[in-house]
Amino acid sequence: MAGITVSGALMLIGFALYAAQPSWYDAPIPVANFDWLTGLAASPLSAVLGNPFVFLYAGIFALMLTPILRLFITGWTFLVERDWHYVGITVIVLTVIAISIAFSITH
Amino acid sequence: MSPLLFLLVVLSGAVTGVLGALLGIGGGIFLIPVLVMGFGLPMHQAVAASVVTIIATSSATASVYVDKGISNIRLGMSLEVMTTIGAVLGGVTANYLPGAALQKIFAMFLLVMAGLMWNKTRRHAAARVAFDASASITGEYYDEAEKQTVRYSVRRLPAAMLASIVAGNLSGLLGIGGGLIKVPVMNMVSGIPMKAATATSNFMIGVTAVASAFIYFSYGHLDPLYTSAAVLGVLAGSQLGTRIGAKLHSRTIVYVFIVLILVVAARMMFA
Known part of the structure; x- marks a missing residue:
């Protein structure tokens, strides 16, 4: 539940910032790629914290990390129980997800 | 995005969340047609938003079911190996298909699912089988409605795994949870009680979706405004759905849902 609480809170902050700054209404929606992140890193902190899309994307990422975290906890539980068969299965599932993340980064 | 549009997308997400919690599905079969036909979102962006919701x-929902011991984690992880592989392949494939083709595939999928749901509802009581302690995966949970502990064993696991790769592929391709395939297969093929099948599916669909979510993200299909608004609605709706679910007649909900998806499928097919 912690993951969806953090995610929901970040999204609400993002929408509050978006509603408070009508200049964003007609602005093009940024794609959160490497260039956008590099541009943010070079921006002043006040600009980053005032950008609604930073919070919206952060909320989406927090949500996307929730099932991965759940898998790690599941794997850890199997490890404690010394159930090596299911430790292996969990590792395979995490590897497939890692491949999809690697694909998305290199694409 | 105007405040009115925001509220409408949140409302759509809330309805998706209620339906998802009531029927044990991701809700993409409702949300995607609404985003495409109601709000004019391109098909790929609608699918990407659905995957995140x-x-x-x-x-x-999964944390509740896992805490209550209804989700079968070992079964879920066994099936998830095949499902995640299917989801990644589906996510990559979808980006090479034109939106219109994706829309037609989705409409055909809806028609098949309407048939499966109709069948599942009519044969609801047929799935309970004898408990086999020697089975590779067994499970038990306390059924609050029946006021008894239900024990079950998983049979025909390879067949369920094969169905899981199809469910994962459709999930990545069409932005659905795959619960509409996994739940009937677990129930009818593997002999798992409906409650455990639904709860295990709820545990799995998030993992399946995250495998393809990164792929959609990398192709730039993720619209943060529509996606976040729909997510906020889903979070509220799923909480509401779990509370009202027990008070509603599930068979009535399923019949209404079948009519709804038939209408949506016809519109998407001939749009």
């Missing part, structure tokens, strides 16, 4: 539905 599935993670929300799964995360909101």
